[in-house]
Amino acid sequence: MATTQQAAMQPPPRLTGDYAADAQIIREWMQMFYSIGVLQTGLIDPSFQSNPGNAIDPDNLPDPTQTTIARSQATANSALTQARAAAAGLPGLTERVDTAEADIQALETDIVTVNNRAVQAQADADAALAGLPFLIVPFTLADLDNSATITFATPLPDTNYLVLVGNQGFTGTPPLEALVLASVATTTANFTLTFGAAPGSGNSVSYTAILFPT
Numbered sequence: 001m002a003t004t005q006q007a008a009m010q011p012p013p014r015l016t017g018d019y020a021a022d023a024q025i026i027r028e029w030m031q032m033f034y035s036i037g038v039l040q041t042g043l044i045d046p047s048f049q050s051n052p053g054n055a056i057d058p059d060n061l062p063d064p065t066q067t068t069i070a071r072s073q074a075t076a077n078s079a080l081t082q083a084r085a086a087a088a089g090l091p092g093l094t095e096r097v098d099t100a101e102a103d104i105q106a107l108e109t110d111i112v113t114v115n116n117r118a119v120q121a122q123a124d125a126d127a128a129l130a131g132l133p134f135l136i137v138p139f140t141l142a143d144l145d146n147s148a149t150i151t152f153a154t155p156l157p158d159t160n161y162l163v164l165v166g167n168q169g170f171t172g173t174p175p176l177e178a179l180v181l182a183s184v185a186t187t188t189a190n191f192t193l194t195f196g197a198a199p200g201s202g203n204s205v206s207y208t209a210i211l212f213p214t
Contacts, residue, residue, distance in 0.1 A: 009033070009036050009037065010029065010032060013026065013029050134161075134211060134212070134213060135152075135209075136208060136209070136210050136211075137150050137209045137210075137211075138168065138207070138208045138209075139206075139209065140204055140205065140206045140207070141178070141198065141205050141207070142199055142203070142204035142205075143198065143199065143200070143201050143203070143204075144198045144200070144201065145198055145199075146194060146195045146196075146197055146198035147192060147193060147194040147195065148207075149190050149191070149192045149193075150190055150191055150192075150193075150209060151190040152188075152190060155188045156188045156189075157188065158188060159186045159187060159188055160213065160214045161186065161211050161212060161213055161214055162211070162212045162213075163184050163191055163193070163210070163211055164209070164210045164212070165181050165209050165210075166208050166210075167179050167206070167207055168207060168208050169205075169206045170199065170203065170204060170205040170206065171204045172199065172200070172202050172203030173200070174197075174199035174200055174204070174205050175197045175200065177195070177196030177197035178196065178197045178198060178199045178200070178203075178205050179196075179205065180195060181193060181194075181195055181196075182195055182196045191209075193209060
């Protein structure tokens with residue numbers, strides 16, 4: 001396979017002082033310069049000359065193997081222009097960074113506030129729960145039973161509690177006295193509720209006992 005080699009660009013010749021000889025030498029050098037610089041390498045092709053108005057297109061950068069000195073200079077000039085523009089925008093970037101940092105600090109403050117409110121809400125919930133009943137016991141009396149003893153699964157530390165009783169329903173025809181609580185006897189192990197009368201044979205009354213701490 002035949003290969004084509006491009007001639008190297010030679011520097012301008014030295015003049016001898018002989019007008020006729022120097023004119024011939026200069027003419028031959030200019031022909032060589034035109035052949036290499038224009039026809040072979042495109043070094044001084046006008047289409048590749050510097051144009052400061054052309055900006056760099058990052059998606060269409062020059063091919064280093066096809067570019068020329070003039071085109072490389074144009075690319076460098078454009079890069080310098082864009083670098084200066086970017087440097088001019090740095091103060092604005094600094095301001096945006098400062099704004100972002102301020103926003104982050106504000107967010108951190110909000111997080112602390114939310115956390116404090118959550119802690120307070122938990123404390124309020126604990127305080128509210130302290131006033132709620134700690135035991136609710138449904139039970140039923142039937143026939144001739146007029147009292148019920150409720151035993152705790154775990155004995156209480158003391159008898160500082162209050163028992164409230166409510167009627168939830170009945171079957172048959174119990175006397176009204178069966179709905180009236182006559183007495184409450186409390187211990188740390190249990191409490192006993194006694195009503196004014198038993199429901200009576202074939203009858204029943206359902207109750208709910210609620211204990212509150214005192």
